[in-house]
Every structure is written in C-alpha cells, then in structure tokens.
Amino acid sequence: xxxxxxxxxxxxxxxxxxxxxxxxxxxxxxxxxxxxxxxxxxxxxxxxxxxxxxxxxxxxxxxxxxxxxxxxxxxxxxxxxxxxxxxxxxxxxxxxxxxxxxxxxxxxxxxxxxxxxxxxxxxxxxxxxxxxxxxxxxxxxxxxxxxxxxxxxxxxxxxxxxxxxxxxxxxxxxxxxxxxxxxxxxxxxxxxxxxxxxxxxxxxxxxxxxxxxxxxxxxxxxxxxxxxxxxxxxxxxxxxxxxxxxxxxxxxxxxxxxxxxxxxxxxxxxxxxxxxxxxxxxxxxxxxxxxxxxxxxxxxxxxxxxxxxxxxxxxxxxxxxxxxxxxxxxxxxxxxxxxxxxxxxxxxxxxxxxxxxxxxxxxxxxxxxxxxxxxxxxxxxxxxxxxxxxxxxxxx
Amino acid sequence: xxxxxxxxxxxxxxxxxxxxxxxxxxxxxxxxxxxxxxxxxxxxxxxxxxxxxxxxxxxxxxxxxxxxxxxxxxxxxxxxxxxxxxxxxxxxxxxxxxxxxxxxxxxxxxxxxxxxxxxxxxxxxxxxxxxxxxxxxxxxxxxxxxxxxxxxxxxxxxxxxxxxxxxxxxxxxxxxxxxxxxxxxxxxxxxxxxxxxxxxxxxxxxxxxxxxxxxxxxxxxxxxxxx
Numbered sequence: 001x002x003x004x005x006x007x008x009x010x011x012x013x014x015x016x017x018x019x020x021x022x023x024x025x026x027x028x029x030x031x032x033x034x035x036x037x038x039x040x041x042x043x044x045x046x047x048x049x050x051x052x053x054x055x056x057x058x059x060x061x062x063x064x065x066x067x068x069x070x071x072x073x074x075x076x077x078x079x080x081x082x083x084x085x086x087x088x089x090x091x092x093x094x095x096x097x098x099x100x101x102x103x104x105x106x107x108x109x110x111x112x113x114x115x116x117x118x119x120x121x122x123x124x125x126x127x128x129x130x131x132x133x134x135x136x137x138x139x140x141x142x143x144x145x146x147x148x149x150x151x152x153x154x155x156x157x158x159x160x161x162x163x164x165x166x167x168x169x170x171x172x173x174x175x176x177x178x179x180x181x182x183x184x185x186x187x188x189x190x191x192x193x194x195x196x197x198x199x200x201x202x203x204x205x206x207x208x209x210x211x212x213x214x215x216x217x218x219x220x221x222x223x224x225x226x227x228x229x230x231x232x233x234x235x236x237x238x239x240x241x242x243x244x245x246x247x248x249x250x251x252x253x254x255x256x257x258x259x260x261x262x263x264x265x266x267x268x269x270x271x272x273x274x275x276x277x278x279x280x281x282x283x284x285x286x287x288x289x290x291x292x293x294x295x296x297x298x299x300x301x302x303x304x305x306x307x308x309x310x311x312x313x314x315x316x317x318x319x320x321x322x323x324x325x326x327x328x329x330x331x332x333x334x335x336x337x338x339x340x341x342x343x344x345x346x347x348x349x350x351x352x353x354x355x356x357x358x359x360x361x362x363x364x365x366x367x368x369x370x371x372x373x374x375x376x377x378x379x380x381x382x383x384x385x386x387x388x389x390x391x392x393x394x395x396x
Numbered sequence: 397x398x399x400x401x402x403x404x405x406x407x408x409x410x411x412x413x414x415x416x417x418x419x420x421x422x423x424x425x426x427x428x429x430x431x432x433x434x435x436x437x438x439x440x441x442x443x444x445x446x447x448x449x450x451x452x453x454x455x456x457x458x459x460x461x462x463x464x465x466x467x468x469x470x471x472x473x474x475x476x477x478x479x480x481x482x483x484x485x486x487x488x489x490x491x492x493x494x495x496x497x498x499x500x501x502x503x504x505x506x507x508x509x510x511x512x513x514x515x516x517x518x519x520x521x522x523x524x525x526x527x528x529x530x531x532x533x534x535x536x537x538x539x540x541x542x543x544x545x546x547x548x549x550x551x552x553x554x555x556x557x558x559x560x561x562x563x564x565x566x567x568x569x570x571x572x573x574x575x576x577x578x579x580x581x582x583x584x585x586x587x588x589x590x591x592x593x594x595x596x597x598x599x600x601x602x603x604x605x606x607x608x609x610x611x612x613x614x615x616x617x618x619x620x621x622x623x
Binding site: 002 | 471
C-alpha cells in the first residue's frame, strides 16, 4: 500500500471519529463474542472429552432420588448424602456380564484449611478403581499411603503440604491436572484414608458419613453383555437405586452445554452480522458523500487500485482496531467466566491446549477483519470505477 | 509535446436517446500553445477537456500525446501520465478536507515520487496569492481560494500540458488576470495550455481559439483569435 494511501486512510479515520469509534466498538463486540464463542465451545468439548475419559464407566449405580438427574452427581455440585446398601458392590461384581466394578464415596467437608467453601471429598478403592486411579497416575505414580490425599487443581495447599479436615491433618501427595469441572475442587482419598476421615468426622459429632456404605458403584460391562438385563437384575434386588447407562451419563450436562453453545453462537453471529451491516452501510454512505473527493484523486493521478485501497484500508483500519480490542476482551471474558461456567452451569469447561487457543485467537483475529473488509469490497470496486466527470459535476 | 485529437466523439444516452456531447472534433496543441475553447454552457467543452485530459475515454476517435494513444494505456500508466504530464483543473474541484492547503497540493506531488519540492509549493501559493492560506483546511476557504488551490495542485508537477475548465469561474477580475497571466508565462516556457472559459480576459493571452457549438469544435479565426 502506497504511503500516500496510508496517509489518507489514517487521516480519514479521524474525520468522523465518533462514527468510526462506533464501528470499532461494534467490531470489537463481534470479535469478542466470536472468540468467546469459539473458546467456550472448544473448552466445553475439551471438558467433556476429559470428563468422559476420566469417568469412563459403562454404568453407574446411585441412590434413587425423585429429583435426581441422570448425570454424575459431582457435576451438579450438590452432594447427596444418601448411600447405597453395603452389599451392592459384591452383588454387582457377581452379575454375569459385569467386567469390573468399584465403589466410590462422596461427601463434603464443612470447610477446610484450604478453602473458603465446602470441599468435595471423593473416596475410591485403589485396589479396584478403574476411573479415578488412571487419571491420578498421570501425576502420581506411588502408592496411596493411609492419611494421604490427592487434591484437584483448584485446591490451594500451603507450604506445609498438608490439608486439614475435621481438625485432622492429611498429607497432600499430588495435585491433579485441570479437568474443568467440579472435580477440580475435590480431594481424592483411598479407602484407608476415608476411614480416618470418617472417624475424625464422628469425633466432631458429624454422623452424616455412613460407614462402609458407598455413594456410587461404577462398573464396566463385557462387550456382549446386555445393559438392560444387568440393570433389571440390580433393580430386582435393590430398592431405591438408579442405574444409569454411559450414554445417559452426561445427558443433562450436554443439554445445558449445547444450549449455552447455541446462545453464545447466536449472540456472536448477531453481532457479526450487525457489524458487517454497519461497516457496509457506513462506508457506502461515506463513499457517496466523498464522490467528488475520489474523482479529484483520479484527476491528480490516483489509479483505480489506489482508490480501492483507500476504501478497503479505511475499513480494515476500523475492523482491525475493533478486532484487536475485541480479541483481548474476548480472552478476558473467557478467563473471567470460566469459574462462573463451572459453578453455575455445572458443565465441564477446560481451556484447550495453548496451540489450539492460539490458533483460535489467530482465526478470530482474521475473520472480522476479513468480513469487515469484505463488506467494503463492493463499495471499493464501485469507487474504483467512479465516473470522474459525473462525480465532479455533482453538487456537494 | 504534441497533443493530437482526431475525430473525437463522445456520446451519452439520456432517456434512452443517444446524443453526441462532442461530435467528431479534431484538436491539436503544441508545446507553448495557449489555446482557448469558447462556447456556451452545455456545448461539450468540459466533455472534450475530460477526454483530452485522459479522464473519460471518447466513444470513438483518438487522442495522442507525443504519438502515444492515451486510451491504449493501462490504468496505472495513464494515471501516472496524468499525474506527471497533465495538470488538469476541473470545473468543479474538490480538496481533501482532512488535509491542509499545502498537504492537498503536496498530495499530487508526492504520489509517484517521495520527495516534494517544498519551495516550489510555496512559490506557487505566492504566485496565486494564497500563501497566507498554506496551513488552512479547505473548509475555511472561499470558492475562489479553493479554485486557486486546485490550480496550484495542477501545476505542482510542472506538467507539459495544462487543461483548465473554467479556471477563473470563482475569481475576481484581478485574480483572473493573475491566473491567465501565469498560464501565459508557462506557455512561453513551453507548456501547452488548453483553457475552456467564458472569460474574455483569456483571449488576450491565447494564440489559438476554438469555438464549441453543439458538440462541434470550430477553429476561430475571426472575432477573438490571433491566428
């Protein structure tokens, strides 16, 4: 682009500062919503991928509650204190078609030294567990000594490396990588440590932890096994249980996430269309107002291409500034609302890896700029072919 | 420099009817010629000047500068030629409102070359009596002042050919005389001047006069001409 063209583009930006700042603002909103939408969708997908790989059971047995939703109880953030019968684990293991089964215990502390709110405590049997242990193994390869805990990524541990529950200290042996859901705020402990916890809770007069009674049974079934038959066997034996198949495990979470994705994409597309329309209308009006100017530029030797570059350059400047501001704002929004999404929407939300985030940012940097410039392209072409004689005759 | 136009016809269509605004006009101008085209409004003067200035291609006929057909050039070459060799002063001119008077003039000078002769710009402003307006913005200028800015802009690249459409339309008698006198000096220095005007003052400076009537260009050898 010629230095004179750049000079004209820059000078014209300040000719109508309010109009151009308005266009910058619109483009910024479009860009911010577009980036947030893209990052939001990718984060939900990454969150789900992480969640399903970590919660990879073919079925889960939980206590029946009339208002229970078919989803992992932990994602709702509302822990049920109901438990399953003690013998259900052994019974489940012996059902034909069950490959592996393990019990889990969910309860919450009443505040701890680490956190200003309740902490979810998840107990698992390290001998039989097949959902939590493989995940923990990525960060912690050793045994699970009694009195030790593993904490989620959002749990802050002080320099002593210990955490206190019910006035009893537990050694933190590992901190897990981020999952993007409520499990990031959870503490994991093997069955031996859970016993100590139960005892400590009892000493404090808290009897909500039912000794030895699991909160959930997670199982994998044989390849050819019939889920319906297995669940029927469980229902016939036990009252007040709920057997959830893997396909239903995340239904309500997926529905919430899908709705959130749709809403944010609608908002992003709406602002994108509005900003394209605004840029297009504004530049069309401006080009009409400036016909004589463009004709004069042709007279003094500007080529058609240079006139087109002026119009496109002005549009690119407006949409470019807007896009940069919007992208920065979009990153801020996404990071700021991450906790809100996990807490309020109860959906897994995990920012994808840095390369994907960077590529998304680069893509969203380009899209509004290209669209903004595209909106002015038709006008630029029209101006390039301006009839100088007629334009000069027109009254200003 | 030789400007040579043969059989120039420019047609327009109005309400479905085609008519020639310029009809088979022959025109030539040499370096140092001071040509005045005289004619009533709507006679086709501006259309002809636009064609001669490389702005609007004729429907038929040819226009050459030093044997080079203008409209066979691509847009880049024709635009460069217009910038460097032709100083065109349109009837209705416009300046870029975001630039000062000096910047508007320098725009034409710096388009194809980086260095602008600032002294020449100042000198032109002085010759046209607008040196005090150098840093003013076009919005603060009168019609006559703007007209002189556009004349300065047309002259800044020392063109071989100056084509001026009613260059003194907004000027008082004194300033009109200054402009025609400046053109006269330029003609003496070898620049070809082509002026379309109603202003009879121009005839005193010219060495060739044409009459334009209903699109036809007629060499005038009588009342106003010096040939």
